Amino acid sequence: xxxxxxxxxxxxxxxxxxxxxxxxxxxALVERHSLGVSPATIRNDxxxxxxxxxxxxxxxxxxxxxTDKGYRLFVDRLATxxxxxxxxxxxxxxxxQDAADxxxxxxxxxxxxxxxxxxxxxxxxxxxxxxxLRHVELVPVGDRHLxxxxxxxxxxxxxxxLELAAPLDADVVARLRTRLNxxxxxxxxxxxxxxxxxxxxxxxxxxxxxxxxxxxxxxDTLARESEERVVxxxxxxxxxxxxxxxxxxxxxxxxxxxxxVVLLRLLTEMAEDExxxxxxxxxxxxxxxxxxxxxxxxxxxxxxxxGGAGSAVxxxxxxxxxxxxxxxxxxxxxxxxxxxxxxxxx
Amino acid sequence: xxxxxxxxxxxxxxxxxxxxxxxxxxxALVERHSLGVSPATIRNDxxxxxxxxxxxxxxxxxxxxxTDKGYRLFVDRLATxxxxxxxxxxxxxxxxQDAADxxxxxxxxxxxxxxxxxxxxxxxxxxxxxxxLRHVELVPVGDRHLxxxxxxxxxxxxxxxLELAAPLDADVVARLRTRLNxxxxxxxxxxxxxxxxxxxxxxxxxxxxxxxxxxxxxxDTLARESEERVVxxxxxxxxxxxxxxxxxxxxxxxxxxxxxVVLLRLLTEMAEDExxxxxxxxxxxxxxxxxxxxxxxxxxxxxxxxGGAGSAVxxxxxxxxxxxxxxxxxxxxxxxxxxxxxxxxx
DNA sequence: GGTAGCACTCGCGTGACCCGAGTGCCAATT
DNA sequence: AATTGGCACTCGGGTCACGCGAGTGCTACC
Numbered sequence: 001x002x003x004x005x006x007x008x009x010x011x012x013x014x015x016x017x018x019x020x021x022x023x024x025x026x027x028a029l030v031e032r033h034s035l036g037v038s039p040a041t042i043r044n045d046x047x048x049x050x051x052x053x054x055x056x057x058x059x060x061x062x063x064x065x066x067t068d069k070g071y072r073l074f075v076d077r078l079a080t081x082x083x084x085x086x087x088x089x090x091x092x093x094x095x096x097q098d099a100a101d102x103x104x105x106x107x108x109x110x111x112x113x114x115x116x117x118x119x120x121x122x123x124x125x126x127x128x129x130x131x132x133l134r135h136v137e138l139v140p141v142g143d144r145h146l147x148x149x150x151x152x153x154x155x156x157x158x159x160x161x162l163e164l165a166a167p168l169d170a171d172v173v174a175r176l177r178t179r180l181n182x183x184x185x186x187x188x189x190x191x192x193x194x195x196x197x198x199x200x201x202x203x204x205x206x207x208x209x210x211x212x213x214x215x216x217x218x219x220d221t222l223a224r225e226s227e228e229r230v231v232x233x234x235x236x237x238x239x240x241x242x243x244x245x246x247x248x249x250x251x252x253x254x255x256x257x258x259x260x261v262v263l264l265r266l267l268t269e270m271a272e273d274e275x276x277x278x279x280x281x282x283x284x285x286x287x288x289x290x291x292x293x294x295x296x297x298x299x300x301x302x303x304x305x306x307g308g309a310g311s312a313v314x315x316x317x318x319x320x321x322x323x324x325x326x327x328x329x330x331x332x333x334x335x336x337x338x339x340x341x342x343x344x345x346x
Numbered sequence: 347x348x349x350x351x352x353x354x355x356x357x358x359x360x361x362x363x364x365x366x367x368x369x370x371x372x373x374a375l376v377e378r379h380s381l382g383v384s385p386a387t388i389r390n391d392x393x394x395x396x397x398x399x400x401x402x403x404x405x406x407x408x409x410x411x412x413t414d415k416g417y418r419l420f421v422d423r424l425a426t427x428x429x430x431x432x433x434x435x436x437x438x439x440x441x442x443q444d445a446a447d448x449x450x451x452x453x454x455x456x457x458x459x460x461x462x463x464x465x466x467x468x469x470x471x472x473x474x475x476x477x478x479l480r481h482v483e484l485v486p487v488g489d490r491h492l493x494x495x496x497x498x499x500x501x502x503x504x505x506x507x508l509e510l511a512a513p514l515d516a517d518v519v520a521r522l523r524t525r526l527n528x529x530x531x532x533x534x535x536x537x538x539x540x541x542x543x544x545x546x547x548x549x550x551x552x553x554x555x556x557x558x559x560x561x562x563x564x565x566d567t568l569a570r571e572s573e574e575r576v577v578x579x580x581x582x583x584x585x586x587x588x589x590x591x592x593x594x595x596x597x598x599x600x601x602x603x604x605x606x607v608v609l610l611r612l613l614t615e616m617a618e619d620e621x622x623x624x625x626x627x628x629x630x631x632x633x634x635x636x637x638x639x640x641x642x643x644x645x646x647x648x649x650x651x652x653g654g655a656g657s658a659v660x661x662x663x664x665x666x667x668x669x670x671x672x673x674x675x676x677x678x679x680x681x682x683x684x685x686x687x688x689x690x691x692x
Numbered sequence: 693g694g695t696a697g698c699a700c701t702c703g704c705g706t707g708a709c710c711c712g713a714g715t716g717c718c719a720a721t722t
Numbered sequence: 723a724a725t726t727g728g729c730a731c732t733c734g735g736g737t738c739a740c741g742c743g744a745g746t747g748c749t750a751c752c
Contacts, residue, residue, distance in 0.1 A: 002693090025745050040695055043746070061702045061745050101506050135485045139497060149495060149503065151485065157495065157505050160447050235581060236600035254582035348724090371714050386726055389715070407714050407732050 008035065009045045010054055011078040014066050018323050023063030068282035068322070071294070075279050075326050082327040084335050088116060092339050099343065102126075102156055106231055109316060109340050114234025116332045119320035120257065124267050125229040126156050126301060126313045126344075133184045133192070136218065138177045140168050146210075148217050160217050165209060172207050176214060184218075192218070230263045237320075252289030257319065262287055267315045270297050277330050282322055295319055296329045300337040301344050316340060354381065355391045356400055357424040360412050364669050369409030414628035414668070417640070421625050421672050428673040430681050434462060438685050445689065448472075448502055452577055455662060455686050460580025462678045465666035466603065470613050471575040472502050472647060472659045472690075479530050479538070482564065484523045486514050492556075494563050506563050511555060518553050522560060530564075538564070576609045583666075598635030603665065608633055613661045616643050623676050628668055641665055642675045646683040647690050662686060 012033045016024040026039040026046060035042065046064055049055045054070035057063065066074065095112045099105040106123050113121035131152040139147040146162040179202060183195050196218060200211045235257070238250055256262050266285060270278040280295040296319075299312025316337050318329050358379045362370040372385040372392060381388065392410055395401045400416035403409065412420065441458045445451040452469050459467035483495040492508040525548060529541050542564065546557045581603070584596050602608050612631060616624040626641040642665075645658025662683050664675050 023745090027745075038695055039745095040697090041693085044694085047747080057746085059702070061700085063745070134487065135493070137483050137485065137495065139481045139483065141480065147481070147497065149483070149497070151493065151495070151505070157503050159497070159503050233604060236597045236604065239597040239600065251582045251585040254585065258579060258582065369714090373714080384726055385714095386728090387724085390725085393716080403715085405733070407734075409714070 005035070005037070006045045006048060007073075007078060008033075009042060010049055010066070010070060011074060013046075013049075013055060013064055014070065014074045014078070017065055018325055021323065023058055023065050025063035028063070066323075068284065071281045071322065071326070072284075075281070079327045079330075082331050084331055088332070089335070091116065092335060096339055096343060105340070105343055109336060110231050110233035113316065113318055113333065113336045114237060116336070117318045117320065117329050118234075118237050118240070119318045119324065119329070120232060120234045120238060121316075121318050122257075122263060122267075122295075122297070123231045123316045124264070124314040125231070126152065127228055130188065130313045131156065132186055132188050134186075136177070136180045136184060138173050138180075138214065140170065140173055143167050146173070146214070148214060150218060150221055158221050160221060162213055162217055164213065168210075169207070172203070172210065176203070176207075176211060180214070180218075228260075228264055230260050230267070232257055249292055253293055253319075256287055256289040266295060267297060267317075270295070270317075271299060271312065271315060277334055279326070279330070292322055293319055294322055294324055294326075296324075296326070296333050298333055298337045300341045302341065313344075351381070351383070352391045352394060353419075353424060354379075355388060356395055356412070356416060357420060359392075359395075359401060359410055360416065360420045360424070363411055364671055367669065369404055369411050371409035374409070412669075414630065417627045417668065417672070418630075421627070425673045425676075428677050430677055434678070435681070437462065438681060442685055442689060451686070451689055455682060456577050456579035459662065459664055459679065459682045460583060462682070463664045463666065463675050464580075464583050464586070465664045465670065465675070466578060466580045466584055467662075467664050468603075468609060468613075468641075468643070469577050469662045470610070470660040471577070472498065473574055477502065477659055478532055478534050480532075482523070482526045482530060484519050484526075484560065486516065486519055489513050492519070492560070494560060496564060496567055504567050506567060508559055508563055510559065514556075515553070518549070518556065522549070522553075522557060526560070526564075574606075574610055576606050576613070578603055595638055599639055599665075602633055602635035612641060613643060613663075616641070616663075617645060617658065617661060623680055625672070625676070638668055639665055640668055640670055640672075642672070642679050644679055644683045646687045648687065659690075 009029065012029055012035070013024050016029065016032060026042040029035065029042055030037065030039050046055065049070075050057070050064065053067060054073060055064040055066055058065060092112065096105075096108055099108050106125060110121045110123045113123075133150065134153050135151040137149040137151065139149065141147050141161070144164045144167060146164060146168060148160050148162055150158045150160075152158075179199060183199060184192055187195070196215045199215060200208055203211050235254065238253060266280065266287070270280065277296060277298045282291050282294065285291070285293070285295060295317055297315045297317025299314070300316050301313030316333065318333050320329065355375065358375055358381070359370050362375065362378060372388040375381065375388055376383065376385050392401065395416075396403070396410065399413060400419060401410040401412050404411060438458065442451075442454055445454050452471060456467045456469045459469075477499040479496065480499050481497040483497065485493040485495065487493050487507070490510045490513060492510060492514060494506050494508055496504045496506075498504075525545060529545060530538055533541070542561045545561060546554055549557050581600065584599060612626065612633070616626060623642060623644045628637050628640065631637070631639070631641060641663055643661045643663025645660070646662050647659030662679065664679050666675065
């Protein structure tokens with residue numbers, strides 16, 4: 001019993017099941033793929049594959065369906081890269097070309113990805129931890145309020161209002177702004193901690209509270225991981241896939257997706273993977289509501305445009321049912337990420 | 347045949363149908379409401395109500411279901427105000443109290459509203475057209491890029507990067523910043539047009555392009571209605587309501603909700619209504635995908651905390667199925683809006 | 693190891709059937 | 723004139739039996 005053919009069979013099962021959405025039987029398999037053997041032989045292979053946990057049958061006398069483990073093997077070893085079609089490439093070009101500001105770029109990216117994959121698309125805003133600081137701006141508001149605006153490398157802006165005990169002195173604010181920018185500009189937020197703390201020494205003791213408050217805000221902003229935003233699109237696509245067991249299958253997914261914390265954890269975890277495109281299948285997501293979905297994500301905004309580990313600034317990806325077109329999704333996600341990186345760099 | 351009782355019957359039908367989700371028949375009606383008459387009498391009233399288009403029967407020999415027109419009458423004349431429960435009030439307090447910046451306030455508001463109504467909540471960001479300008483900030487980036495940051499009254503921030511033909515002169519930028527803020531601060535964006543255009547005269551001809559470019563950006567920002575953002579929460583709640591005809595009923599709703607343009611049009615239209623809380627029922631939304639949903643919205647951020655017309659800065663509301671608890675939703679939306687207004691004002 | 697044949701299992705779609713809820717109408721009542 | 727009780731009629735939805743067909747596992751054979 002050839003090991004190779006058994007893998008061929010698994011691949012065929014995954015492909016057929018993805019295409020038809022129905023359990024695939026031995027006969028259908030030999031008809032649609034030129035495997036060169038009879039259904040009976042396939043049945044033996046199937047029995048072996050089931051034994052090893054790659055496939056299951058929903059009930060006796062039904063065809064086979066891939067398990068999480070089966071999909072995993074397929075993704076890791078069996079999937080063949082599927083190049084984007086010409087119209088898809090064109091769609092990316094035309095859709096992205098006249099994006100205005102960062103918000104717009106991100107917005108267009110998610111929508112585009114959702115449309116191309118017919119799934120739910122996810123984009124993480126450029127992360128504060130990895131991006132460099134471009135500028136800090138202090139804007140007095142009235143007498144006792146100070147607006148702190150933090151601007152990053154990629155044009156992202158965070159703002160926070162500060163309420164002060166003592167009235168503001170315009171000179172001090174101006175000096176603080178200058179100092180702050182000299183000290184901070186160009187650095188990654190992660191490296192700022194120590195630099196900022198020494199800053200108070202340069203000012204008169206009376207101004208200590210102000211300086212410390214501002215520094216605290218800047219630090220707090222970077223500490224709050226919750227500030228990392230994630231944007232979704234294409235949730236309507238979820239519905240098209242599901243069968244009749246909607247309420248049970250879809251509702252938890254929507255809940256999970258709305259919960260930014262869940263998404264951020266997942267995206268962060270996936271950033272650890274070394275492969276260019278990271279895939280989480282079913283239970284691998286480690287989340288109750290997502291056991292019947294898979295994630296395909298990759299980094300963007302790094303130096304190398306491969307979306308590789310390390311240098312990427314944030315992630316973009318697609319969420320779909322277990323039975324999704326993995327090769328296609330992977331190709332599309334990577335393509336959009338690449339384009340997105342290019343725009344942000346330029 | 348008493349006109350009053352007929353309306354009582356309609357009210358009872360709406361209430362029962364909302365509660366049970368099933369067409370309501372004459373017998374059930376007399377049992378659950380003390381109408382003091384027999385089912386046969388009710389049947390006559392029902393026939394009349396159907397004749398007038400307030401109710402229909404899904405098929406012969408089924409109970410009655412309210413029409414759009416029926417709900418409308420109910421909302422306008424029959425609904426009795428339903429005060430919030432104590433736990434609900436408490437939930438609002440505790441959920442909103444330690445919100446940090448504007449983003450956080452808005453985020454908490456939608457989530458809260460979604461949770462309280464068990465529906466989809468919608469919040470429109472404070473609109474640029476109505477809010478006053480607080481500050482414009484110009485940040486040189488490298489030699490030929492200028493970041494323009496526009497900060498509004500409510501702490502909203504818009505930014506745009508400008509690419510320049512000539513190298514930047516720091517002095518000119520500083521002067522422009524001052525001038526800009528003197529001219530613009532405190533004004534509503536709608537009033538800015540003329541003020542800004544005269545600005546170029548104050549600068550040397552050589553600086554004309556720079557000044558004009560910056561002014562153009564500021565104007566463009568306010569012109570782009572698309573910049574108005576809308577935030578959603580609770581989309582998972584959509585699923586709980588729907589029956590078996592999911593795919594047809596829910597998917598288009600999700601699509602419509604994701605399309606900011608649609609929502610913004612609707613919210614803008616509803617801002618015209620004079621009543622404190624505005625309701626759009628079914629077809630009144632004027633949108634294909636929303637024929638089976640209703641909107642309940644109100645303004646927030648105005649002087650009077652009633653959410654009345656005119657002074658409000660943006661809208662907040664809830665989207666649910668035709669058969670939703672109108673009195674409850676109206677009360678909740680209003681309560682959250684009021685709280686939101688208070689926070690923004692303080 | 694691969695193949696063919698065969699008996700067995702079940703899910704699913706179909707059609708017959710009945711029950712009950714609900715209606716509309718009419719005649720009787722107040 | 724409004725209300726009521728009675729009654730025949732309609733129809734949606736649930737249940738049940740049935741048969742088809744897809745698919746399997748096993749065993750004997752090449």
